Amino acid sequence: MSKFLLPFSEGRTSRSLFSSTGMLVSSFFLAAFVSIQNSLIYVLFILGIVVMGGIVARTRWGTVLSLISKIEVIILAWLLIIPLIYGTTVLFQISLPWGTLPVFQEGVERGLLLALRMITIILIFITTLSHMTLSEFIGALKTLQVPTAMLGSLLIMLRFIPLFMEERSQMHNAQILRGYDLGNRWQKIRSLGNLVGTTIDRAFDRSIVVYEAMALRGFGKGSMISETGVKRSDAILLVLLAVLVLSMLFLIPHLELIII
Secondary structure (H helix, E strand, C coil): CCCCCCCCCCCCCCCCCCCHHHHHHHHHHHHHHHHCCCCHHHHHHHHHHHHHHHHHCCCCHHHHHHHHHCCHHHHHHHHHHHHHHCCCCEEEEEEECCEEEEEEHHHHHHHHHHHHHHHHHHHHHHHHHCCCCHHHHHHHHHHCCCCHHHHHHHHHHHHHHHHHHHHHHHHHHHHHHCCCCCCCHHHHHHHHHHHHHHHHHHHHHHHHHHHHHHHHCCECCECCCCCCCCCCCHHHHHHHHHHHHHHHHHHHHHHHHHHC
């Protein structure tokens, strides 16, 4: 049970001051607050707070940054596409064989803002999840009244998607060793189709076995997932969020005036 889709702290002793429910709810509120910010300075300020909080909490940065790097293509898309389609002030032009491609100043600013928002929100959630186990995460969702059927599906997905990805990679490497990638385009397409079909077929068979095993253990007939509840110390998280919001409303505007 060492591989999961998210960076859960399996096999580590839980020393968290706060409950997983409190951390998850606080993360949602903070992410929502980030999503409505329209200033780079504000988003950078929150990003700095998140990083400092992660350092204090001894976050496993290697695991967190590794997951963030896997979705960097989506983040870079905002930086590359939006400046080309949004704005009116031409910053500079790119010469192409079929004409010129303008890059707008407003698009650069908007793309940078959206990319920074995404990085901050993703960092918030991944950092939070890295400080709880899978059972604590599922228990927090149970406390928040998420239906048991959805929790069961989520539990299977988080556990077995990494296994399917690893299995697909192993099968692809086996095909390469057997020379399946040396043929023409049609042969490569057939090879890829066989790989995808086999992976889906094996995944379907495995899902049936898993469901039958869970059904034999009483899944769907009772409460297999216990709630994690909340702690009194979760009130500290609310206080910290309130302090952050108030500092954003009163402190940052004064800093902007000083900078200007």
